[in-house]
Amino acid sequence: MSSPPTAPPQPPETRSGGLDExxxxxxxxxxxxxxxxxxxxxxxxxxxxxxxxLVLLFLLALAALPGALLPQRSLNQSLVDQxxxxxxxxxPILDTLGAFEVFASTWFAAxxxxxxISLVGCVLPRALEYYRGAxxxxxxxxxxxxxxxxHDEGDVAEDVEAFLARTRTRLRGWRRIERSEPGGVRTVSxxxxxxxxxxxxxxxxxxxxxxxxxxGGKIYGYEGDVIVLADGSEFCNxxxxxxxxxxxxxxxxxxxxxxxxxxVDRFDASYLPNGQPSTFSADLGYQSGEDLDAGTTTWRPDxxxxxxxxxxxxDRVYLTGYGYSPQFTVTWPDxxxxxxxxxxxxxxxxxxxxxxxxKFERPGVTDPVQRTNSQLALTGTFAPTAALDTEGDLASAYxxxxxxxxxxxxxxxxxxxxxGRGQSIFTVDQAKVDSGELRSVARADLAPxxxxxxxxxxxxxxxxxxxxxxxxxGHDPGQLWVLVFAVTMVGGLAVSLSIRRRRFWVRVxxxxxxxxxxIGGLARTDRAGYGEEFDRVAAELxxxxxxxxxxxxxxxxKDG
Amino acid sequence: MLVDPIMSLWSDRLFQGAVVVYLIALLVHAAEYVxxxxxxxxxxxxxxxxxxxxxxxxxxxxxTPPEGVTVGPVGDDSATSDESVRGRxxxxxxxxxxxxxxxxxxxxxxxxxxxxxGLAVSRWPLGNMYEFTSALCLLALVSWLVALRRIPTIRxxxxxxxxxxxxxxxxxxxVLYAQAAPVVPALQSYWLIIHVTTITLGSxxxxxxxxxxxxxxxxxxxxxxxxxxxxxxxxxxxxxAYRVTVVGFPIYTFAVICGAIWAEAAWGRFWGWDPKETVAxxxxxxxxxxxxxxxxxxWRTTRAAWINAAGFATILFNLFFINMxxxxxxxxxxx
Ligand code: HEM
Numbered sequence: 001m002s003s004p005p006t007a008p009p010q011p012p013e014t015r016s017g018g019l020d021e022x023x024x025x026x027x028x029x030x031x032x033x034x035x036x037x038x039x040x041x042x043x044x045x046x047x048x049x050x051x052x053x054l055v056l057l058f059l060l061a062l063a064a065l066p067g068a069l070l071p072q073r074s075l076n077q078s079l080v081d082q083x084x085x086x087x088x089x090x091x092p093i094l095d096t097l098g099a100f101e102v103f104a105s106t107w108f109a110a111x112x113x114x115x116x117i118s119l120v121g122c123v124l125p126r127a128l129e130y131y132r133g134a135x136x137x138x139x140x141x142x143x144x145x146x147x148x149x150x151h152d153e154g155d156v157a158e159d160v161e162a163f164l165a166r167t168r169t170r171l172r173g174w175r176r177i178e179r180s181e182p183g184g185v186r187t188v189s190x191x192x193x194x195x196x197x198x199x200x201x202x203x204x205x206x207x208x209x210x211x212x213x214x215x216g217g218k219i220y221g222y223e224g225d226v227i228v229l230a231d232g233s234e235f236c237n238x239x240x241x242x243x244x245x246x247x248x249x250x251x252x253x254x255x256x257x258x259x260x261x262x263x264v265d266r267f268d269a270s271y272l273p274n275g276q277p278s279t280f281s282a283d284l285g286y287q288s289g290e291d292l293d294a295g296t297t298t299w300r301p302d303x304x305x306x307x308x309x310x311x312x313x314x315d316r317v318y319l320t321g322y323g324y325s326p327q328f329t330v331t332w333p334d335x336x337x338x339x340x341x342x343x344x345x346x347x348x349x350x351x352x353x354x355x356x357x358x359k360f361e362r363p364g365v366t367d368p369v370q371r372t373n374s375q376l377a378l379t380g381t382f383a384p385t386a387a388l389d390t391e392g393d394l395a396s397a398y399x400x401x402x403x404x405x406x407x408x409x410x411x412x413x414x415x416x417x418x419x420g421r422g423q424s425i426f427t428v429d430q431a432k433v434d435s436g437e438l439r440s441v442a443r444a445d446l447a448p449x450x451x452x453x454x455x456x457x458x459x460x461x462x463x464x465x466x467x468x469x470x471x472x473x474g475h476d477p478g479q480l481w482v483l484v485f486a487v488t489m490v491g492g493l494a495v496s497l498s499i500r501r502r503r504f505w506v507r508v509x510x511x512x513x514x515x516x517x518x519i520g521g522l523a524r525t526d527r528a529g530y531g532e533e534f535d536r537v538a539a540e541l542x543x544x545x546x547x548x549x550x551x552x553x554x555x556x557x558k559d560g
Numbered sequence: 561m562l563v564d565p566i567m568s569l570w571s572d573r574l575f576q577g578a579v580v581v582y583l584i585a586l587l588v589h590a591a592e593y594v595x596x597x598x599x600x601x602x603x604x605x606x607x608x609x610x611x612x613x614x615x616x617x618x619x620x621x622x623x624t625p626p627e628g629v630t631v632g633p634v635g636d637d638s639a640t641s642d643e644s645v646r647g648r649x650x651x652x653x654x655x656x657x658x659x660x661x662x663x664x665x666x667x668x669x670x671x672x673x674x675x676x677x678g679l680a681v682s683r684w685p686l687g688n689m690y691e692f693t694s695a696l697c698l699l700a701l702v703s704w705l706v707a708l709r710r711i712p713t714i715r716x717x718x719x720x721x722x723x724x725x726x727x728x729x730x731x732x733x734x735v736l737y738a739q740a741a742p743v744v745p746a747l748q749s750y751w752l753i754i755h756v757t758t759i760t761l762g763s764x765x766x767x768x769x770x771x772x773x774x775x776x777x778x779x780x781x782x783x784x785x786x787x788x789x790x791x792x793x794x795x796x797x798x799x800x801a802y803r804v805t806v807v808g809f810p811i812y813t814f815a816v817i818c819g820a821i822w823a824e825a826a827w828g829r830f831w832g833w834d835p836k837e838t839v840a841x842x843x844x845x846x847x848x849x850x851x852x853x854x855x856x857x858x859w860r861t862t863r864a865a866w867i868n869a870a871g872f873a874t875i876l877f878n879l880f881f882i883n884m885x886x887x888x889x890x891x892x893x894x895x
Contacts, residue, residue: 050856057849061842068838068882075834103833214831223829278742307749307826318828472828479830486817493813497806497851 053122056115063111067102070094074101116211123204130197137177141187141505145520148505150531152538153518160186160510163517167506167541174504181507188506193524199495206489210482217478221249222257227343229325229468230267230282237261237315237473258313258475261287263299267322267467271400275350281305282319282469288312314475321470324354326382326406326462333457336363343468344382345426351396354382356426359415372414377428377438378460380408394445404465407445410454413438502530504537517542567680568740574673575694578666579729582701582722585662589718592655593790656715660708663701663722670698680740686756687742693732693879695757697725699764703808707768707800714800716790720771731880751822755815762812763875766847769801769808770872773865776801780862798861801868802854809847816840835882843874 071079080100084091098105145151156163164178167188174190181187224243228235240246240254248254266283285299289312304310310317327341344356360376383396386405394407414437416429423429432438444452446462453459501524508517519538523530674695678685685691704721708714776797779788791797819840824830831837850867853859 050852051859054849054852054856054859057845057852061845061849064838064842064845067833068835068842072833075832272742274741276741307751307822309825309828316828320828474828476829479824482830483821486820490810490814490817494810497810 050122053115053118056111056118059111060115063108064102066099070099070102072100072102074103112211116208119204119208123201123208126197127201127205130201134194138175138189138191138503140179141189141507142520145505145507145518148520148522150521150523150534150538151519152535152542153516154542155511155514155516156542156544157514159513160184160508160515163508163515163541164188166544167508170537170540171504183509185507185509187508188504190504190506191502192504193499193501196496196499196501199492199497199499202492203489203496204492206485206492210485210489213478213481213485215478217249217476217482219250220252221474221476221478222252222254223247223475224473225320225470226473227321227468227470228262228264229341229343229466230264230322231341231466232263232265234261234263235471243473258315259289259292260312260315261292262310262317262471264469264471267469269322269400269467271398275398275400277399279305280319280322282322284310286310286312286317314477316474318472318474319469320472323468323470324352324382324384324401324404325466325468326356326358327464327466328358328360328378329461329463330360330376330378331459331461332362338363339463340378341466342425347381348396350399352384352399353394353396355380356382357428359417359428368418372418372437373412375413375415375417376458376460377411377415378408379411379428380406382406382465384465401465403447405445405447406462408443408452408460408462409440410442410444410452410460411438412441412454500524500530502533504534506541563740563742564680564682565740567676571673571676571680571740574669574676575729575733578670578673579726579733581662581666581669582726582729585659585666586719586722586726588655588659588662589716589722592652592659593716593719595652595655656718659718660705660715663705663718667698667701667705670694670701674698677740681742683742684753684757686752686760688738689736689879690732690738692756692760693728693736695760696764696767696879697728697732699761700725700767703765703768703804707804711792711796711800713796714792717771717775717792717797720775721768724767724771749822749826751818751825755818755822758811758815758818762808762815763879765804765808765811766872766875769805769868770875772797772801772804773868773872776865777862777869780865794861798865801865805847805850805868809851812847813844816844836878839874839878839882843871843878846871846874 071083073080083100084095094100098107102108142148146153158166164186168176171188171190174192175194176188176190179187179189224237224240224246226235226243236242237257237260239257240248246254263285264282265285267281268283269280270278272278281303282305283301283303285301287296287299291300302310304317304319306319309319323343323346325341325343327339329337329339331337338360340358340360342356342358344354344358346352346354357377357379360378361371362374362376365371365374381394382404383394383406384400384404385396385398385402387395387397389395394405411428411433414432416423416432416437428438442452442454442460444450444460446452446460448462448464451459451461503522503524505520506517507519508515510516519541521530521534521538674685674691677691681687686695700721704718775788775791776794778784779791779794779797782788819837820830823832823837846867850864850871853864853867
């Protein structure tokens with residue numbers, strides 16, 4: 001490397017000794033001892049914590065990466081299963097390492113806990129030091145100003161007092177102190193940019209607050225999903241049993257949910273001609289916890305849509321999914337009828353092709369054997385805008401209801417609902433089909449209003465199509481805190497990074513009728529960019545009246 | 561009408577126009593580089609060396625240094641030109657100025673393309689990868705021009721800024737291209753405007769330090785020799801990297817926070833470790849590490865430059881790999 005470093009000589013550690021803390025002229029012995037201790041403490045802090053923090057930050061970045069590159073259980077279990085199928089040897093190994101649940105793994109927790117400790121251990125002492133240092137006078141002028149990274153000197157025509165007066169004016173806004181040295185030498189020490197440290201501390205303290213808020217939300221929060229038909233059906237947040245799926249925080253057992261009720265009246269979706277969705281919304285009514293306590297029976301109206309959840313109490317209700325629910329009426333030969341509407345699940349979200357199983361029990365049948373022979377399941381595929389795919393199967397060409405058709409496979413026999421095992425509402429029990437206890441008795445493609453007749457004379461009618469919505473209920477007591485700390489964090493960051501802590505020293509002594517002036521400058525923290533300001537101020541002091549423009553050069557940069 | 565086809569066509573044409581103008585600018589920058597390289601090196605070296613800085617040899621203009629003080633690369637205005645190199649120098653200089661003017665022209669055309677796109681679809685033109693990448697390039701070049709105004713000596717780096725931008729533009733115009741169209745409901749939010757605009761701004765700004773850090777590392781290693789000869793001094797590159805990072809990083813932080821606020825309204829949680837969020841977090845942590853490195857002995861320069869380059873690589877990785885291959889909730893319409 002042939003070129004000598006052009007960067008200003010840096011003190012070995014930002015907050016430790018060296019040029020950074022020029023020794024004051026005549027410190028007492030106690031001061032010196034304290035100085036030495038402070039030096040040791042600073043060095044320890046600088047060398048250990050800063051580097052540790054750096055290493056931990058790297059580890060954190062590295063540890064988070066698999067969370068993006070490997071499928072995660074918390075996001076998509078089926079992708080994880082797929083990964084197991086594709087990589088039968090690697091996947092179990094990764095699994096024992098927790099690679100499919102990175103953000104719940106112990107090693108991830110270990111890293112961020114260490115970082116938290118390091119952060120607290122670093123920031124609290126600094127906050128104290130900051131508090132003490134906030135009122136300290138700027139440090140004394142170093143003996144040899146020519147050794148500083150920024151330096152200038154020259155003669156001025158004014159006498160010392162006049163020059164000092166002008167310096168005071170120019171350095172208004174800087175924290176200053178004037179001192180005298182032997183031989184009629186006067187010095188000015190000025191410092192500016194204390195806000196940098198303030199911003200830095202606000203940033204790091206906010207970070208601690210943010211992480212606590214985040215963790216708190218994870219511990220005391222919950223999230224649940226529930227499908228509700230958009231036909232005036234209701235859902236109440238009273239117990240986790242009401243949910244289709246529920247993810248509880250560590251300290252949530254599901255017994256103390258915030259009560260509130262929601263009634264979904266209507267769902268609307270609109271699409272562009274190419275089938276891309278353009279708007280979704282659900283009209284609903286709700287009763288907040290207070291309403292329920294007060295025994296109110298009316299519903300407060302609201303409309304929720306993507307980006308516009310319902311917020312009530314500490315809970316939020318989101319519209320996160322929707323689909324169709326075909327409506328059927330079954331008329332048995334004896335004239336009894338039953339109507340049914342249940343959600344079918346979309347198999348293709350872009351066209352809303354759906355599949356499902358609407359299940360019926362024949363009314364009035366009490367004999368257990370007969371019951372298990374006469375249960376019906378209307379299974380099949382539903383297309384809101386029917387079309388045929390290349391293999392001649394029913395497909396959907398458009399997600400809106402332009403030409404709804406349901407391709408039915410009617411099954412009769414034992415659905416297995418009495419076995420006490422829960423079963424999917426979207427499918428029939430395959431075991432019953434395999435064992436022959438559930439048999440297909442008719443197939444038909446129906447448009448709304450059309451019917452099909454089974455072998456025993458039962459008539460199945462496709463009445464029409466309703467819709468359902470998926471509501472996601474979220475409760476996160478830490479979220480507001482996270483927001484508040486995130487805002488103060490950015491503020492602190494912006495302040496800290498836009499302000500430079502910098503020092504400016506002047507030493508002046510009378511010479512003839514004028515004065516001889518030496519000026520030095522040092523940027524305490526990162527460095528880059530003080531040169532211009534220094535040059536400007538120095539030029540104004542040394543060459544008043546001259547309109548010197550050297551703002552672009554770093555001409556005063558001292559070579560190391 | 562949902563999409564104005566004429567406007568959309570104009571937007572595409574202007575986009576192509578901008579690519580062509582940038583390409584010419586790149587070539588002219590390359591010419592500046594070639595013409596200016598060896599002669600000015602020889603002419604300038606003794607003076608610079610006399611002033612104690614061989615690393616300043618990249619500078620073509622040499623001011624009379626104030627006593628005992630090194631001249632870093634300073635302003636390149638003709639006022640300070642040395643007679644003996646004037647002919648060569650002014651030719652290189654002319655090319656350089658031309659390239660910068662072309663870049664400015666390209667930026668204007670590019671901006672017009674984005675405006676036309678916005679008018680064509682009657683929405684903020686940041687709804688898919690194509691628009692996002694286009695805006696990213698635009699902002700990278702604007703921040704480049706701003707940096708250039710403040711530190712004119714970095715002009716020789718033009719090639720290295722325009723080249724990655726052109727690659728990104730090319731990808732945007734081909735692989736990522738999406739027809740002008742309205743956006744899906746999740747993207748219909750003013751948070752889209754704030755989040756995506758600031759993310760673009762932040763990433764566009766961070767492109768500059770990314771490039772500067774890579775050049776810094778090349779400069780430090782001295783290889784490839786022919787290429788690095790006319791680069792600005794390592795010190796200048798280092799300074800650009802730091803100074804643009806400290807502007808870009810808070811904006812990026814702000815953008816990620818806006819994303820979280822938007823996610824809270826759209827997806828039901830403000831942070832869910834979606835792949836895109838995760839990589840944004842990783843990039844953020846890397847930049848935090850960069851800033852820490854700047855305050856840690858032994859990490860200030862070379863290592864910090866590596867970290868900065870890694871940070872930008874992560875942002876690009878997030879933009880391309882994650883969007884196109886992993887695709888969580890964030891996948892945009894049109895890809
Ligand atoms: C959660 C981990 C941390 C993150 C994300 C983080 C982030 C940052 C960022 C972005 C900066 C630059 C902005 C500013 O100066 O305000 C910074 C500066 C700083 N951090 Fe941290 N930090 C973390 C932990 C720590 C720890 C554990 C320490 C203790 C050693 C520390 C000490 C510092 C110091 C001294 C600076 C000032 C550097 C300078 O003066 O340029 N940080 N940190």
